[in-house]
Structure formats: C-alpha cells, structure tokens
Amino acid sequence: GDPSSEKSALLALRDTVAGAKALQWNPTDPTPCQWRGVRCQSNQVSELRLPGVGLSGEIPAGIFGNLTNLKTLSLRFNALSGSLPGDLGRCAELRNLYLQGNEFSGEIPAALFGLRNLVRLNLARNSFSGKIPSGFNNLSRLATLFLDRNQLSGSIPAIDLPLLAQFNVSFNRLNGSIPLKLRTKPVEAFLGNSLCGGPMGDCPNEGNDSKSKLSGGAIVGIVIGSLIGVVLIVMVVLVLCRKRRTRRSSRSVDIASVKPPLEEGVVGVKKEEELKRLEGRNENVVNVATAGNGASGARKLVFFANSKNVFELEDLLRASAEVLGKGTFGTTYKALLDVGDGVAVKRLRDVSVNESEFRERIEGVGSLDHENLMSLRAYYYSRDEKLLVFDYMSMGSLSALLHGNRGGGRTPLSWEIRSRIALGVARGIEYLHTQGSMVSHGNITASNILLTETYNAKVSDFCLAQLVGPSSNPNRIAGYRAPEVTDVRRVSQKADVYSYGVLLLELLTGKPPTNSLLNEDGVDLPRWVQSVVREEWTSEVFALELLRYQNAEEEMVQLLQLALDCAAQFPDKRPWMTDVVSQIEDLAH
Numbered sequence: 378g379d380p381s382s383e384k385s386a387l388l389a390l391r392d393t394v395a396g397a398k399a400l401q402w403n404p405t406d407p408t409p410c411q412w413r414g415v416r417c418q419s420n421q422v423s424e425l426r427l428p429g430v431g432l433s434g435e436i437p438a439g440i441f442g443n444l445t446n447l448k449t450l451s452l453r454f455n456a457l458s459g460s461l462p463g464d465l466g467r468c469a470e471l472r473n474l475y476l477q478g479n480e481f482s483g484e485i486p487a488a489l490f491g492l493r494n495l496v497r498l499n500l501a502r503n504s505f506s507g508k509i510p511s512g513f514n515n516l517s518r519l520a521t522l523f524l525d526r527n528q529l530s531g532s533i534p535a536i537d538l539p540l541l542a543q544f545n546v547s548f549n550r551l552n553g554s555i556p557l558k559l560r561t562k563p564v565e566a567f568l569g570n571s572l573c574g575g576p577m578g579d580c581p582n583e584g585n586d587s588k589s590k591l592s593g594g595a596i597v598g599i600v601i602g603s604l605i606g607v608v609l610i611v612m613v614v615l616v617l618c619r620k621r622r623t624r625r626s627s628r629s630v631d632i633a634s635v636k637p638p639l640e641e642g643v644v645g646v647k648k649e650e651e652l653k654r655l656e657g658r659n660e661n662v663v664n665v666a667t668a669g670n671g672a673s674g675a676r677k678l679v680f681f682a683n684s685k686n687v688f689e690l691e692d693l694l695r696a697s698a699e700v701l702g703k704g705t706f707g708t709t710y711k712a713l714l715d716v717g718d719g720v721a722v723k724r725l726r727d728v729s730v731n732e733s734e735f736r737e738r739i740e741g742v743g744s745l746d747h748e749n750l751m752s753l754r755a756y757y758y759s760r761d762e763k764l765l766v767f768d769y770m771s772m773g774s775l776s777a778l779l780h781g782n783r784g785g786g787r788t789p790l791s792w793e794i795r796s797r798i799a800l801g802v803a804r805g806i807e808y809l810h811t812q813g814s815m816v817s818h819g820n821i822t823a824s825n826i827l828l829t830e831t832y833n834a835k836v837s838d839f840c841l842a843q844l845v846g847p848s849s850n851p852n853r854i855a856g857y858r859a860p861e862v863t864d865v866r867r868v869s870q871k872a873d874v875y876s877y878g879v880l881l882l883e884l885l886t887g888k889p890p891t892n893s894l895l896n897e898d899g900v901d902l903p904r905w906v907q908s909v910v911r912e913e914w915t916s917e918v919f920a921l922e923l924l925r926y927q928n929a930e931e932e933m934v935q936l937l938q939l940a941l942d943c944a945a946q947f948p949d950k951r952p953w954m955t956d957v958v959s960q961i962e963d964l965a966h
C-alpha cells in the first residue's frame with residue numbers, strides 16, 4: 378500500500394517490459410501487474426507506459442477493468458490491432474491516453490467519452506474509421522486531441538472544447554466545412570482531407586455569402602475605421618519624434634558616462650590615470666611569452682596555450698566595455714578589443730589566497746581543456762586587481778535563454794536543444810571530476826552555463842570557489858546548493874551532482890530554482906517536482922514549451938527521473954557524473 382514502493386514496482390515493471398524485444402498480451406495474465414511477476418495491486422497502478430516495446434495483437438478484455446486508478450496509459454508505437462476494449466472506460470481517472478502508432482481499427486469507441494478527466498488523447502497513426510463522434514464534447518478538460526493519419530470520414534462535428542489547445546485531424550478522409558470553433562487552428566491540423574473553411578480557404582457557399590454581406594454599410598465602416606487608424610498612427614509618430622528631439626538636445630551623449638565608473642571596473646576605462654594607477658601597482662607580473670625577462674616591468678596578462686589571440690593589458694583597458702553582471706566572485710564585463718573577438722573579463726573580488734597559491738590554482742584551471750568547458754584564456758594578477766579573461770559568448774547564459782532576462786524576443790528552446798545542453802553540461806562536469814577526486818565545480822547554476830551559436834554548452838566559473846573568501850555566499854545559488862554543503866569553498870563532487878540535478882529540473886520544468894513563488898512556501902525545485910510526480914501528474918511538471926514534443930515524452934520522463942536521482946537528499950544516493958553521462962547518452966540514441 379505504500380505509494381513509493383508502488384511507484385518503484387511500476388518503474389521496475391516498465392524497465393522489465395522496456396527491455397523485452399517483443400511481447401504478446403498474455404490472456405492468462407489478465408492484468409499488467411501480474412503480467413511480469415511484479416506484485417502490485419492493479420487498482421493502485423497509476424502510470425503504465427509501454428511505448429515501442431513490440432506489443433502486438435488485440436488487447437484482450439479484462440485488462441483495464443481493474444486499473445481504476447490509472448492516470449497515464451501509453452501504448453504508443455506498438456503493433457496493437459483490433460478495436461479498443463470497452464473496459465478502458467473503467468479507468469475513470471485517466472488523464473493521458475497515448476495510443477498513437479498502432480494498428481487499431483473500427484470506430485472510435487463511445488467508452489472513451491466517459492473518461493471525463495482526459496486531458497491528452499492521442500489516437501493518431503492508426504486505422505480508426507467511421508465518423509468523428511461528437512461525444513468528444515463530453516471531455517471538457519481535453520487540451521490535446523490528435524486523430525491525424527487514420528481513415529476517419531464524413532464531416533467534422535461541431536467540437537467546442539474551451540481548453541483544447543492542440544488539435545489535429547490531418548490525413549484522414551474528412552470532407553465538408555470546418556466547424557467555426559476549430560477554424561482558428563493552423564492549416565497543418567487539417568491537411569490531407571477535403572475540407573474547407575478557416576485555414577483551408579472559403580467554402581464555396583460561405584465565401585459568396587460573406588462577400589455579399591460586406592458590400593453594404595460594412596465597407597463604409599471599414600473605410601472610415603481605417604482612416605481614423607491612419608490619422609492616429611501619424612499623430613503618435615509625430616509626438617514620439619518631438620519627444621526624441623527634445624531628449625536629444627537636453628542631454629549630450631557621453632559614451633564614457635555609460636561605461637562603468639572608475640572604481641567599478643578597470644576594463645573599459647580609457648583614462649591615463651587609470652593606466653598609471655595599475656602601472657604603479659605592477660608587481661612581478663610574468664607573461665608566458667616573456668617569462669625569463671619578466672623584469673621588464675610591463676603589465677602583462679598571462680595567456681594560456683589555448684588562446685586564440687594574444688593582446689596586452691592596455692588593449693583591454695582601452696577597449697570599450699559593458700557590465701554583463703555581478704556574480705559570486707566579482708563583476709563580469711564584456712570588452713570589445715580592436716583586434717579579434719570580444720572577451721569576457723571577470724574582475725575577482727575578495728580573493729583570499731596569496732599570490733603563489735592563486736597562480737598555482739589558476740594555472741591549474743587554465744590547463745583544463747574540454748569542449749564543454751569555458752576555457753580560461755588569460756589572467757592578470759596584482760595586489761589590487763585580479764582579472765580572468767574568457768571568450769565572450771554572444772548567445773549568453775542558459776539562464777538568460779530559459780528565463781529571458783535579457784529582454785523579449787527569445788525563442789523557446791526546443792526539446793532537442795535542451796537534451797543536447799543536458800548532455801554537454803554533464804560531459805563538462807564529468808571531465809572536471811575525472812581530474813581528481815577532490816576536483817569539483819562548486820558553483821553549477823544556469824547562469825554559469827554559456828552557449829555557443831550552435832547551442833553547445835560551455836560550463837564556466839569552475840574551481841573558483843576555493844579562491845575567494847567565505848563572505849561570498851549569496852542567496853542566488855541557494856536553490857542549487859546541496860543540503861549538506863555548509864562551506865561553499867568545500868563542495869564535493871556529489872554536491873555538484875545535486876546542483877546538476879537541479880539544473881536538469883530547471884531545463885525540464887522551465888522554472889528557476891530560485892523562483893520566489895517556490896521559495897515562499899519553503900519549497901525548492903526538487904521537492905516541488907517530487908510532490909507533483911508523487912501525485913502522478915508527471916506530465917504536468919514539464920515546461921509548457923515542451924508539450925508539443927509528444928514523441929519525446931518518454932525521454933523527458935526518464936531525464937526527469939535522472940534529475941530527481943541526482944537531486945537526492947543524501948549524497949550516497951546520487952549517481953556519479955560518469956553514470957549520469959552514460960544514462961543521458963543511452964536516452965539520446
């Protein structure tokens with residue numbers, strides 16, 4: 378009766394069945410619970426997912442009669458045939474029913490219309506025939522209805538479901554006019570039929586009707602309305618132009634004033650005193666290139682072997698710069714050099730280690746080289762100034778892409794991109810962890826995942842926690858921090874795994890872990906997801922933008938499970954990063 382053991386029994390069942398190459402329904406094992414020898418009471422099973430496992434033949438009667446608590450049933454992409462059994466109607470709790478990609482035939486059974494809780498129904502890619510029943514109107518909670526690629530005929534009934542967001546009846550044998558309430562759906566929803574109206578163009582009769590109606594006073598109305606509109610637009614433009622002109626004349630633009638103030642950042646401040654200030658403090662700075670004659674006294678950046686272009690500190694100081702943001706370890710600027718691409722310069726604050734230790738650690742960081750790590754290109758050290766130089770990533774951080782904190786115009790990340798980012802980040806962290814059992818990232822957050830133009834993930838800000846003083850402990854990373862971490866400078870690899878788990882949950886749910894809504898109730902992202910999953914609303918946790926990737930739902934559920942494993946309360950229960958990488962690689966193929 379314990380729900381968590383039921384849940385794991387169910388997962389075990391799923392794994393057993395998923396591992397099998399081909400399965401037949403076994404009429405002597407009438408319920409799926411007895412089916413593979415897993416003991417669970419069928420009236421407690423709430424989720425049954427058997428996608429693409431080679432099930433074939435007709436579903437015998439009596440399978441669903443006892444599954445009265447079933448909320449999700451997925452039998453998609455098997456070779457099941459015949460008509461749907463009537464006892465499916467007994468699963469009154471069913472929310473999600475995925476039967477696409479089988480060979481089911483016959484009429485859509487009336488039994489479905491008793492499933493008042495259905496939210497998602499996918500019957501696409503089968504051989505259902507006959508008319509589309511108007512009984513769908515009974516399913517008042519329905520948000521997704523996919524009937525495409527069947528042999529349904531006749532006209533579409535007047536379906537009027539207020540919550541229906543996804544609808545598709547394409548590639549059937551339907552004809553006639555599309556009911557009014559469905560005409561707002563996109564053309565793809567209706568292709569491959571003989572339909573008219575809405576996106577499919579006017580119906581022969583209706584078209585003439587509307588034309589003749591327009592010929593009267595409507596035309597006069599439209600003309601007057603348009604004229605008023607044009608006048609209004611012209612007035613607004615005039616007012617805006619005048620405003621702009623007055624603003625321009627009242628404030629002369631001074632680029633320097635836009636730049637960060639002197640004490641905020643050395644970068645981008647093109648002032649002689651500032652150069653001198655740094656010059657005065659210059660202490661035995663070595664350049665890899667000039668090592669040996671380091672006594673030259675020049676202010677040198679130390680470059681690492683992987684650097685694409687080498688420049689002088691002066692170039693950096695002369696460059697125009699903008700503040701990208703303030704983080705745990707200091708402020709990061711974008712600097713545009715005269716030559717080469719832009720760079721990101723991190724000005725470290727509160728460095729607590731001495732110079733030799735700093736150099737030793739930073740040299741270690743600079744020697745790391747992996748496709749999914751943000752390489753450190755150069756650094757600068759003096760008593761008052763510690764700078765780290767990275768390539769500037771114009772796509773910005775995962776946090777900005779997910780939550781759009783850089784203004785509007787963002788495009789939602791597709792499932793494919795999200796899973797690629799998940800794998801890239803995992804590989805980057807795994808590489809770090811293989812450098813030694815004591816090596817950890819220490820600060821995995823979505824703002825520390827930067828992206829290339831091709832959405833290749835680069836993990837940044839690693840191994841810096843050990844350099845800074847204990848005062849740097851802002852709340853912003855609170856949502857990612859493992860419960861056992863008390864000292865941010867000592868973060869274990871298993872604590873990294875926790876943070877990575879939270880990051881995965883963020884990718885899947887689209888919710889930031891530092892969401893004040895979540896935190897108000899003292900609930901963090903892992904606990905929130907757990908509570909939803911426990912209520913068997915698994916599909917409800919995913920970001921809205923991911924709902925259209927129906928075919929990937931199984932992968933999403935598995936990645937969600939992995940995320941929850943990573944974010945386990947106790948470190949011992951969490952997997953190692955290498956396991957995580959191979960699990961995601963298995964998902965992806």
Ligand SMILES: Nc1ncnc2c1ncn2[C@@H]1O[C@H](COP(=O)(O)OP(=O)(O)OP(=O)(O)O)[C@@H](O)[C@H]1O
Pocket residue numbers: 701702703704705706707708709721723767768769770771773774820822824825827837838853854
């Ligand atoms: N190389 C880079 N290219 C482009 N943007 C960057 C780069 N490095 C950092 N940023 C962005 O600059 C901003 C500030 O970064 P910074 O690393 O200083 O703090 P953070 O990542 O926001 O916080 P924390 O250090 O606490 O993790 C962030 O939005 C980050 O995504």
